[in-house]
Amino acid sequence: MAAAKNQYDTVDHAAKGSQRTNIASSQPGSKVTTGAIPVSALHSIRRERAATTDEPIVEHMNWLASIPSPSAGSLQLGPLRLNAYGLMIALGVVVATWLLGKRFVAKGIATRDDASSIAIIAVPAGVIGGRLYHVATTWEKYSENPGEIIQVWKGGLGIWGGITLGVIVGIWAAKRRNIPLGPALGAVAPSLAFAQAIGRWGNWFNQELFGRATTLPWGLQISDKNLPAGFESGTLFHPTFLYESIGCALLGVVLLQLDRRGKARDGMLFAWYVVGYVTMRFFIEGLRIDPARNVAGLRFNQWTSIVVGVVAIAWIVRRIRRNDASVDPVNVRTAGDGSTPQP
Numbered sequence: 001m002a003a004a005k006n007q008y009d010t011v012d013h014a015a016k017g018s019q020r021t022n023i024a025s026s027q028p029g030s031k032v033t034t035g036a037i038p039v040s041a042l043h044s045i046r047r048e049r050a051a052t053t054d055e056p057i058v059e060h061m062n063w064l065a066s067i068p069s070p071s072a073g074s075l076q077l078g079p080l081r082l083n084a085y086g087l088m089i090a091l092g093v094v095v096a097t098w099l100l101g102k103r104f105v106a107k108g109i110a111t112r113d114d115a116s117s118i119a120i121i122a123v124p125a126g127v128i129g130g131r132l133y134h135v136a137t138t139w140e141k142y143s144e145n146p147g148e149i150i151q152v153w154k155g156g157l158g159i160w161g162g163i164t165l166g167v168i169v170g171i172w173a174a175k176r177r178n179i180p181l182g183p184a185l186g187a188v189a190p191s192l193a194f195a196q197a198i199g200r201w202g203n204w205f206n207q208e209l210f211g212r213a214t215t216l217p218w219g220l221q222i223s224d225k226n227l228p229a230g231f232e233s234g235t236l237f238h239p240t241f242l243y244e245s246i247g248c249a250l251l252g253v254v255l256l257q258l259d260r261r262g263k264a265r266d267g268m269l270f271a272w273y274v275v276g277y278v279t280m281r282f283f284i285e286g287l288r289i290d291p292a293r294n295v296a297g298l299r300f301n302q303w304t305s306i307v308v309g310v311v312a313i314a315w316i317v318r319r320i321r322r323n324d325a326s327v328d329p330v331n332v333r334t335a336g337d338g339s340t341p342q343p
Contacts, residue, residue: 066236067220073205083153084205092198093123096191103187110179118173126166127152133161137293137300155206159281160304163192182266186259189273193252196277200248203241211238211287218242228289238287247280268319271312278309 075082097119101112134156135142135149142149167188174184203209207226219236227233255273258264264272282305286298293300 065217065219067218067239067242069207069221069223069226070205071223073207085155085202086153088202088205089127089157089199092195093119095198096188096195099194100188100191103191104179104184107183107187109183109187110174110177114174114177114179117177118170121173122166122170125169126162127157129165130157130159130162132165133158136161138291141291155203155208158301159196160301160308185270186266186268189270190252190255190259193248193255193273193277197245197248197252200241200245204239209240209288209290211240211243211284212289214238237289240284240287243284243287244280247284248277251276251280268316271316271319274312275309275316278305278312281305282309 070084073084075084075087097115100119101115104110104115105112131149131152137158138156148154167185170188171181171184174181207222210220210222213231213235214237216236216238218239220239220242222235222237224233227235251273254276255264255269258272259269282302285301285305288299295303
C-alpha cells in the first residue's frame with residue numbers, strides 16, 4: 001500500500017510539473033502564470049489514485065471544487081425560449097419595484113401604483129443609460145460593428161450610466177407625482193442594491209465579466225468557446241458576478257437596518273448606498289480580466305468608483321456638519337428663559 005501511494009505521489013508531482021511546462025510553453029507571451037494547473041486535471045489524477053489505493057472517492061467533490069457555468073445563455077420553458085441575461089434583469093426590476101412600493105407605503109409618501117409608474121419609465125431609461133456608458137467606454141469593440149450596439153441581450157450594461165440616467169428620470173417622475181425627493185431616494189436605495197444582486201446572475205449565464213484565474217474551491221468553470229486567449233481548457237476563474245451579487249445583497253440588508261434604526265434616512269441613506277457600492281466595486285473590478293481602458297494602472301471603472309465615492313463622502317460629511325450645526329446648544333433658544341439665539 002505504501003509503495004502504491006509513493007508511486008502515485010510521484011505521478012501527481014510529475015503531472016503537476018508537466019502541466020506547468022505545457023502552460024508556460026504554450027502561446028508565447030501568454031498572460032497565464034506558470035503553475036496555474038486546471039483543478040479538473042488534479043481531480044482526474046486523484047480519482048485514479050483513489051481507485052488504486054482503496055482511498056474513498058467522494059463523488060460530489062467536483063461541485064465543491066468549482067462552480068459550473070450554464071451550457072446555454074437562455075432558458076427553455078415549454079415552447080418559450082427566454083434570454084437568461086434579460087430574464088435576470090427583469091427579475092431584479094420586479095423585486096426592486098415591489099420593495100420600493102412597500103417602502104413608499106411604509107413611509108407614507110406614495111403608493112405601490114406610484115412605484116410601478118415610476119419604474120415603467122425609469123427602468124428603460126436605466127437600460128439606455130447603462131448601454132450608452134458601456135459603448136462609450138468600450139468603443140473599440142463596437143466601432144467596426146455598430147449594429148451590435150443595440151444587442152443588449154448579449155450583455156454590456158454599465159452600472160454608472162444605468163443608475164445615473166435611471167435615477168434622473170425617476171426623480172423627474174417622482175416630482176410629477178409630488179413625492180418628496182429625499183424620502184424617495186431613501187426608499188429606492190436598498191431596492192437598487194437588491195436589483196443589482198439579482199441582475200448580476202445574467203453575467204453567469206453569459207459567461208462574462210469573470211476575474212483572474214484561481215485555484216480556490218469556488219473557482220468558476222468557463223466553456224472553451226468563452227475562454228480568454230492564453231488560458232488552458234479547465235482553468236478556473238474568480239466568479240466576480242457572485243462576489244458582487246453577494247455584496248449587493250448584504251448592502252441592501254445593511255441599508256434596511258440603517259433606515260429601520262434611524263441611523264441614516266432619506267438622501268443620506270442613498271449616499272451610503274453609493275459609498276458601499278463603489279467601495280465593493282473598486283476591489284471586484286480589480287479582479288476582472290475582460291478588456292477595459294486603463295488609466296495610471298487602474299481600470300476606468302475603478303477611477304469612476306473613486307470619483308463617485310469621494311463626491312458621496314463629501315456630501316455625507318457636509319450633511320452631518322449641517323445637522324450638527326442645527327442642533328448646536330449655542331443656537332438653540334431655551335424655552336421660557338427669554339433668551340435669543342446667538343448669530
